[in-house]
Amino acid sequence: MLYFDSHIHTDNSPDGRFSASQMCEAAVKKGLDLITFCDHCEIDEFYSDNYDTRTVKAFADYCDAKERFSDSLTVLSGIEIGQPDIDKSFAYKIVSAHKYDYVLASLHHPHGKMPDIKDIEYDKIDVYRFMEDYFSELYEMAKWDGCDALAHLTCPMRRIQGKYQINFDYSVIQEATDELLAEIIRQKKAVEINTSGLRQAVGRTMPDENILIRYRQLGGKYVTVGSDAHSTDDIGAGIKEGIEKARKCGFGQITVFINREKKLIDIT
Numbered sequence: 001m002l003y004f005d006s007h008i009h010t011d012n013s014p015d016g017r018f019s020a021s022q023m024c025e026a027a028v029k030k031g032l033d034l035i036t037f038c039d040h041c042e043i044d045e046f047y048s049d050n051y052d053t054r055t056v057k058a059f060a061d062y063c064d065a066k067e068r069f070s071d072s073l074t075v076l077s078g079i080e081i082g083q084p085d086i087d088k089s090f091a092y093k094i095v096s097a098h099k100y101d102y103v104l105a106s107l108h109h110p111h112g113k114m115p116d117i118k119d120i121e122y123d124k125i126d127v128y129r130f131m132e133d134y135f136s137e138l139y140e141m142a143k144w145d146g147c148d149a150l151a152h153l154t155c156p157m158r159r160i161q162g163k164y165q166i167n168f169d170y171s172v173i174q175e176a177t178d179e180l181l182a183e184i185i186r187q188k189k190a191v192e193i194n195t196s197g198l199r200q201a202v203g204r205t206m207p208d209e210n211i212l213i214r215y216r217q218l219g220g221k222y223v224t225v226g227s228d229a230h231s232t233d234d235i236g237a238g239i240k241e242g243i244e245k246a247r248k249c250g251f252g253q254i255t256v257f258i259n260r261e262k263k264l265i266d267i268t
Contacts, residue, residue, distance in 0.1 A: 002265055004034040005236050006256060007080070007104065007151070007194065007226020012058035013040040014049060017231045020061040024069045026232035034074040034256065035235070037062050038104050038226070042082040043091055044112035055079065059098040076258060078102035080151060085140045086112040092146040102257035104192065104226075105147035107138055107155070117156045122164045128172050131156065135176040142183040148257050149190035149224050152197075152206040153180070162201035170210050181215045190222035190255045190262070191215055193246060195238025196229075205242055212249040222255045222262065243267055 009016040010023055018026075020037060027035045039058045041051045062077040069075055077100050084091035084105050095103045108116050110133065122130070138150060160166050170177060184191060194206040207215075212223070225242040229235045246254060246267065253264040 001267065002033045002256075003031055003236070003239070004225075004256060004265075005032055005227050005229065005239055006036045006078075006102065006224045007038050007192065007228045008035050008235060009039055009228070009230045010037060010058065010061060012054050012061060013230065015040070015230055020065040021068065022232055023229070023235060024065050024073055024075060026235045028069065028072050030236045032073065032236050034076065036076040036078045036102050036226070036257070037065075038078040038080040038102065040080050040082060041094060042108065043086050043094075044083050044109055046090075046094075055094065055097070059100075076101040078104060078257070080104045080106050081147065082106050082108045083112050084144055084146060085137065088144050088146065091144070095146050099259075101259055102149070103147045103260070104149050104151045105141050105144065106151035107134065107141065110134060110137055118159060120156070120159065122156070122160045122166060127160050127166055127168065131160075131168070132173045132176045135173065135180045139176075139180045139183050142180065142187050142189060145187075147189065148260060149192050149222075149255075150184060151192045152194035152228070153191060153211060154207045155194075157204075157206060158197060158200055158202050162197075162203070177211065177214065178218065181211070181218050181220060184215070185218060185220050188222070190224045191220065193223055193225045193242040195225065195227050195242045196234075198238040198241060199234065205238070205245055209245065209249055212245065216250045221251075223251055224255050224257070
């Protein structure tokens, strides 16, 4: 079975630390067969954070790395596009500008107005109402035909359950959860098993078993696995655990996107 990581950042992301070549070197040393670069592109900060130039440089770096490491590593090009529902036509223009293998949609700034989800003081708000609204926005994002998968569906849990140690019962927002998962299934998109939570205070993948099992029960078929690495140390981190979690939740295959098409990897 391929050893792969479908979510890696370079220094073309504002929070990335290493070049594409450095990340590839680390991936080879760790024995990975395939990686997908997915640098950030936040729609609501496209010009203020220079994503207009970052995306161009990032794609050029991916192409260079793909050629340089062709004998030892399969390098795929992707993009993590944040808040595409704010302006779907503009988002589509961005993802169509380069020949990406994979488009991963994410939600970091709800409605493009609230603080980044990592900066919200969750002990001062109704977390159930927040997550219900968060899932509703992801629901709208799932309708967008410009992406292949949705990233870290339960990303706020890094703070809600991790930093703030707030117990969270998903059954309270079951209707919103089911609506989101059903729309992802209708659109034939994939759900990302993001393993970054395993190395953070929350101590679990995003989403965890409760969401993954429900996704499978509703008829979900496609899951991807990515470390969300922003440094060479984290490449491949938690990938094997993520694959095992997928298997335990009833999935027999993991999805990798090449040329925006699903390639299924057997994990049974």
